[in-house]
Amino acid sequence: MFDKSMGRLCIYAGQCPVHKGLVALKQPLFLVKNIYCNNGPRWWNKCKVYVRFEAGDEINDQMVPADDLSVQ
């Protein structure tokens, strides 16, 4: 079934250090954005940074969306 929310940009993109390119990811940023940031709420919710934003927790530039991603 088509998910109308797919392809939507994360609501925290404007303030997110990952999305702004401030996190020194080993993996290409465009791939991370395509998987998490530009993929609607279903994938935003799989992002650990998104979950922290939702919880009102502190965000810093060492945080990555998932355990299989890493900082240089």
Ligand code: SF4
């Ligand atoms: S999905 Fe995660 S990494 Fe992407 S903008 Fe939202 S909080 Fe940041």
